[in-house]
Amino acid sequence: MSGLLLAFLLLWLGSLAYATWRFATRRGxxxxxxxxxxxxxxxxxxxxxxxxxxxxxxxxxxxxxxxxxxxxxxxxxxxxxxxxxxxxxxxxxxxxxxxxxxxxxxxxxxxxxxxxxxxxxxxxxxxxxxxxxxxxxxxxxxxxxxxxxxxxxxxxxxxxxxxxxxxxxxxxxxxxxxxxxxxxxxxxxxxxxxxxxxxxxxxxxxxxxxxxxxxxxxxxxxxxxxxxxxxxxxxxxxxxxxxxxxxxxxxxxxxxxxxxxxxxxxxxxxxVEALPLRLRLQLLVFSGFWPALVGLAWVAGVGPALAVWAGKVLVQGTLAYLGHRRAGLRLHWWLLPLFEFYTLALTFSIIGFQVFGGAVVWKGRRYE
Structure with a gap:
């Protein structure tokens, strides 16, 4: 089990690193x-x-x-x-x-x-x-x-x-x-x-x-x-x-x-529900980082999980820096560790909100 979780997380990191490289090198x-x-x-x-x-x-x-x-x-x-x-x-x-x-x-x-x-x-x-x-x-x-x-x-x-x-x-x-x-x-x-x-x-x-x-x-x-x-x-x-x-x-x-x-x-x-199946599956996989990391910490110990997490912070921080620079903004690096806890809380809050949140309410109107 630990091998499968580690393989998934390394593949996740590799995909993010590839996306970061593409963003840095292609202007499209x-x-x-x-x-x-x-x-x-x-x-x-x-x-x-x-x-x-x-x-x-x-x-x-x-x-x-x-x-x-x-x-x-x-x-x-x-x-x-x-x-x-x-x-x-x-x-x-x-x-x-x-x-x-x-x-x-x-x-x-x-x-x-x-x-x-x-x-x-x-x-x-x-x-x-x-x-x-x-x-x-x-x-x-x-x-x-x-x-x-x-x-x-x-x-x-x-x-x-x-x-x-x-x-x-x-x-x-x-x-x-x-x-x-x-x-x-x-x-x-x-x-x-x-x-x-x-x-x-x-x-x-x-x-x-x-x-x-x-x-x-x-x-x-x-x-x-x-x-x-x-x-x-x-x-x-x-x-x-x-x-x-x-x-x-x-x-x-x-x-x-x-x-x-x-x-x-x-x-x-x-x-997201209207996206093609392939893209929805890719988003589902991409959103699986935190559950997989928790699972890795459970079965293989905190050390390997922390190493993977550090890799995520490094690669994601590079992409955030590149995105801010191209957008004409400055990234405050000290926010990146806090951003990890923000994304962790947001991921599990959205899961709970999806289960118990009911209809979409926007601009004072309710949409079933």
Whole structure:
């Protein structure tokens, strides 16, 4: 038994080391093309539900974009907010662009619900060929439009940037490492031509790809609406790009509590259920590190388990450093040992939450 566990853990470490090497040596979609000429008008779509506190930060970053303001169409969908979301949005964008609108969402289109329904409405109001989708709790870089648009080559339906979680507390910083590590691995897989996921808070979708899917109103409802749209576009023959760079980095507000973090991850697991079987099995194997390490410590003693754990910290820390550097951020090395306990707690909490957590609850709505 100890031999099997050790073999599994060494294979796990070898796979992580290989992914780290691939990330370090391959630039893939980093190689940008040329911006379309003349520069096209683009639509920015934001779904907002009770976002009066977060939305001004997002809209302020849009006012700082390098892209010509007259080529921007900014649409905010007010999803039955009970606060001052609409008024705050209007005030934040006053005098910026004439093509800014807050659109009240009062009904459902087809199969769409929640955020997918808001985006379905906004897409119908959009008048351009490029939909840039982000969230109300996101701060965007001035280079955002160009960083994604220059990868929208003919035949490409979706371009996804990266998202960094940033906040002052220790809990926020651990979430930040978690995100960039995960996105570094996604980058490696996507550069092999395998469609893993997309980020609905930092995503370009062409009108051609969106309409080819029938839009959110025609897609089966999913609480991971970004992944559902991404899958549908790929299924219809459109290419995809993932851009891992500081110029395409969106900064997200962190989850404020452990309970909120678990609810977020439970929602993401619904998207994992839609992955091809091969990828789901690979994720299952990848998530087996901690149970296998505990098993190794039980049957072979603490020494071998600590040696394997040290190897994980070293390889994973290297990948975290590379991911932070490419994202234009600095990794605080002293956080890496604490991150191990964070991932251990998160792994077993998610298992428990999956068993006892019930339905997905997001933005005050319950999804069975």
């Amino acid at each position: 979609a980093q190689l940008a093309g040329l911006l379309p000429q003349p520069l096209p008008r683009v639509s920015i779509l934001i779904a907002a539900r009770d976002e009066e506190l977060a939305l001004p930060r997002c809209l302020a970053s849009l006012r700082q974009l390098n892209y010509p303001a007259e080529l921007l169409e900014i649409l905010v969908g007010d999803d039955a907010s009970t606060d001052r979301t609409a008024a705050v949005a209007e005030a934040a964008m006053q005098g910026f662009v004439s093509s800014f609108r807050v659109i009240p969402i009062t009904d459902n289109l087809g199969e769409a619900r929640g955020k997918a329904n808001v985006l379905a409405h906004l897409a119908r109001h959009a008048t351009t060929e490029y939909f840039f989708i982000t969230d109300a709790d996101i701060h965007l870089p001035a280079s955002w439009i160009e960083a994604l648009l220059e990868h929208a080559a003919p035949g490409v339906g979706t371009v996804t940037g990266i998202t960094a979680v940033r906040g002052p507390r220790l809990f926020h910083q651990l979430q930040g490492i978690d995100w960039l590590l995960s996105l570094s691995l996604v980058q490696v897989v996507s550069e092999q031509g395998r469609p893993v996921t997309a980020m609905g808070n930092n995503m370009l979708v062409t009108r051609a790809a969106y309409e080819a899917t029938g839009g959110y109103e025609a897609l089966p409802f999913s609480v991971t609406e970004d992944f559902a749209l991404f899958q549908a576009a790929v299924a219809r023959g459109f290419g995809f790009r993932h851009v891992f760079s500081a110029e395409a980095r969106a900064d997200s507000l962190p989850m404020p509590s452990w309970a909120a973090l678990l609810k977020q991850r439970r929602r993401w697991l619904r998207g």
